[in-house]
Amino acid sequence: MYLVRNFSIGAALACASVAVVLPSAALAEVVVASSGPSAGQFPVGKKLGSSEQITLKSGDTVTVLGSAGTRVISGAGSHRVGARGAAKRSTFATLTRQRDAARVRTGAVRGDLTGAPVTRSNIWYVDVTQSGTMCIADGAAVQLWRPLAEGAPTYMVGNAAQNHMHLAFAEGSTSTDWNLAQMPVEDGASYTIAGPGIEPATNVTFAVLDTQPDNPEDLAAALIAKGCTGQLELLSSALM
Template sequence: MSFRKNFVGASIAAALLALLPASPALAGVVVAASGPSAKTYPVGRKIGPTDKIVLQAGDTLTVLDEKGTRVLRGAGSYTLATQTGADKSNTFALLTRQRSAQRMRTGAVRDSNTGPVTRPNLWYVDVRQAGPMCLADPTEVRLWRPATAGEQLYAIGVGPSQVASRASFGDGDMLTVWDLSQAPITDGAKYVIAGGDGKPNEITFRVLDPVPEDAEALAATLIEMGCNAQLDVLSSAMIASEE
């Protein structure tokens, strides 16, 4: 009797599951567009995997989906489902990994490339860039510079002449810790970073709560928050190479 009840129960559960609609594939999001069709496919537009994308001569459309960043160029009809590429989930996981500042050596990231250097983690604060900066965790903040040679001192203030804190990079270091005890960060907080022989840059912090767990949702959030520099880092790192 017990076996019969379990069997009937399992059969009913299976039948109910079969009636549920299948989970739709995640949509891609436009992260860059240029050319005649840019108005049709503005940054932030969602595109389903089987949606037809019609481009004209001179068009370039960059779409970020679950497979990575897709760059479509020139006249033609495209769908994301037919654009093959290597899985970029590991790249996304590394780029968005959150690690404790106390467990992070400031010299752990080295400039070993001969080409342009970009921050290896989306949540590092680039000392060169102004504008909105999205954070996953405002209690673990690190400044990043794109070089390792020489010592550099930066002033962090609430205005051009109101210094709240200082941050020092040692020779060989690309990372240093932001002193939250002197310059606390909340959603909407604004700070000016000056030093390193560069112009002062004002940053407005946006704290993400919750933090999107997939690339296309995070891209859409970065667009909504105006964190365009981080969007560029994300889309560049997620470029899908052909399989």
């Protein structure tokens, strides 16, 4: 996914203030957020080369995500897009690992002394508290997730056809299986999730990915294309 080191191409890119769209084999970074006077030049989803130089103005901030993680670029001047450092492969692998239904479940921390919100340990878990579009890479292994592990609550899931099912969490567990036999997950279908601590009910629309990208930049691009903003935020923060 890295640019071929070629002096003529490198020189041309170094002189450019706005990124050129490159062939997919050369892509290394994806813009996941931008603000400031030049934000229009760096929309979310724009793809940049890791060795490329971009020119920013005072007040500009561009956040890019690549194999070396998430990087926030800010301040007037010329900046190299790619972060220098080891790729965060282990963090990415843990965050995107597919879990089978027979896996051992673990509970979340019972409260955070810093006051920081508890986040999902896996990007494919469906957060019962978060509405929006939810991308899934495996429609045969869908999991619901809750932020805290106290109690054994039951949540009701319904669809547009007025069908519904009840899904229970075990004491000490933050995840539970979606009953696919009772309610299959379909691409583009919307579901409501109601239960303790959710007011109003959560609305989730599933977007099934054709394949699961094996690197951060391609996954970020796929999430952006499908409108899965919650997962994009999770991916960006986990690789910061």
